[in-house]
Amino acid sequence: MSSRRSRISEEEINELISKLHSLLPESRRRSGASRASAAKLLKETCSYIKSLNREVNDLSDRLSDLMATMDTNSAQAEIIRELLRS
C-alpha cells in the first residue's frame, strides 16, 4: 500500500458509484431512490460479475454441444453468415 495517495475527490467517487449503479440490471427499478450505499452496490456488482461469468461458462458449453452436432461445413457457413449480419 503506497503511502503517497493522490487526492481523489469525493465527487469523483460518487460519480463512479452512480455510473456503476446504472450498469447493474436492477438499478432501473430504483431509479428514483437516492444512491445506494457503497457496500450494497459493491455487493451487487460482485454478484453481477459472478453471474456473467457463469453465463459465459454455460454458453461456452452450449456452443460446444451445438458444434458437435453440426457438420463442419454448415457450422462454418452459419458462423460466417452471423458475422456478416452483425
Add this chain to the structure above:
Amino acid sequence: MHFFKCSQGNPNPSPNPNSTNLNVSKTMQTSYFLRAVALINMAMPASSTMQRGRSIRRAAYASMARAAGSRRVWSRAVLRRLQHRRERLIRRPSGAGRRFVIRRRIRVSTPREPTQADVLRRLVPGGKAMDFCNLLEETANYIQCLSTQVSLMQTVADSISG
C-alpha cells in the same frame, strides 16, 4: 475469408463519438470471437465436448480483451494470462503434464473479514494492483464488455441452433 469486412465503415454514423467507439469495439469483439470459434471448429474436430467448451470460454475472454486492447488494466491482465499459458504450452507441447501448477504465494495475513472491495479485486482481472478509484472505473468497463460478450454468444448459439 474476409472476416473484417463488417468492421470497415460504420453503416450508421452517429454524431456521438462515444457510441461510435462502442459500436466499433462491439464489432471487433464479434469478429475476434467468431474467428476464434471457426478456428476451434477446424483445428479440433476430434476433441471432447468439454475440451472444446474450455477453448470457447478462453476465446470469449480473449476476444473481450483484444477488443479492449491495451487501454485497460483488466484487458492487459487477461492478455498476459493467456500469453503465459501459451508460453507454458510451448515448453510442454503435450499440455498434459502437471495439470495443477502450485504457485507459492507469500501470504499477507488479513485478520479482518474480506470486504466487498477485496472480493471485487479478485473478480476483476488485474484488480489487486489498482487503487479504488481505478477499480470502479475498470469494473464499469469490464461489466460492459462482459455483457456484450454474453449477448453476442447468445446470438451465435441461437442462430446455430436454428
